[in-house]
Amino acid sequence: MIDRRKLIIWGGIAIAAPLVAHTAMSQSRSSPPTPDEVYRDPDIPVLGNPDGDVTIVSFFDYNCPFCKGDYPVLKDVARRDGNVRLIKKDRPILTEASRHASRLVLAAAGTPDYEAGMDAIMLEQGRLSIEEIDAALRAAGLDVDVMSSRYDQNSEQVEALFDRNNRQTLGLRLTGTPGYAIGRKLVAGSYDAPSFEEAIKLARDSGDRF
Template identity: 45%
Template sequence: MIARRNFLIIASAALAAPSGSYADPLAPDMVFHDPDAPALGHPQGDVTLVEFFDYQCPYCKRNHPVVEEVMAQDPGLRLVMKDWPVFGPVSRRASQLVLGAHEGGGYETALNALMATQARLSNQQVDKALKDAGIQVGAAERNYENASKKIDALLVRNDTQATGLGFFGTPGFVAGRTLYPGALDRKALMAAIQSARSGR
């Protein structure tokens, strides 16, 4: 009974899904080149690394300096950080604020500011970390509200992709056609990129 009701809800949601380019979020093009997902590194890089992450996930944060370093040393790398807030409302709001900051051009600063925080976050700690990095929280909030439809749809899509691809949790990396669950050290990350580059 419940299963059928869920099916109907899911089915109707699928039927009502926006048409056009967002048709299949699991298509490789949507995973690597979602038009609404901000990208870092070389915009036209020859290889794209995708990371599903959460601002409160300890392994994502511990792993982030490695990701930044690899990106800095690889001019051909394009990086797409996909917000997958799994640690509750604070994480969700943090993602919304950073994507809001992106609308105003402060994406990388905001992202790195929150990735550098320690452990669990409260809303206040999120605001303080952003403010300390020079982000105007009020402006980011307004930007998010103005673009909330687009941003929230992106978050839903990220979630659909992460679960649809079969990731059990954060972090999860995609390079080429291969899925890498869990944190990756420098060597493993470079190997994954190398493997994607060689067309596997």
């Protein structure tokens, strides 16, 4: 668990969050988003249990090593708990390849290719180029040309989602990746399994399940 913390204000509530693991380029702050905007965006698929009583929102970049390290841990925590809604919010801020990966996978929302594509890239360690991302997707049995065509058909919706996610992280002062929202708790930086479990319990006990 990360010990250093700062206070983040969300909806008038002071929330303790660890300091950011690394920050994006200097950007202006936005107004804090509402819980519905953070936890209930209809354009983002739900992983884990869609009817779960606690929601974890993960702001991530496909080329962020901390995000990649957290990904299997978070999925395993959600699987073992069995009652967690897991929302992955793309924030491709590191490389153009990050944006390429997000475009392809988000365009597959509503199909099995969404989670399969995310797994293929997030479980491939190291910073990937565009060519390496495409190769990872193909190795997982996915058709990159089909995914690219889906993006072309839905590009406005996908790009609007990037903007929405970015404004939310700035409003929450989660200026780098990874960042998490779990109930009223905000976490800036990497988290381990016991910390995720503790945050889930806190959300359940407090009733802040969203």
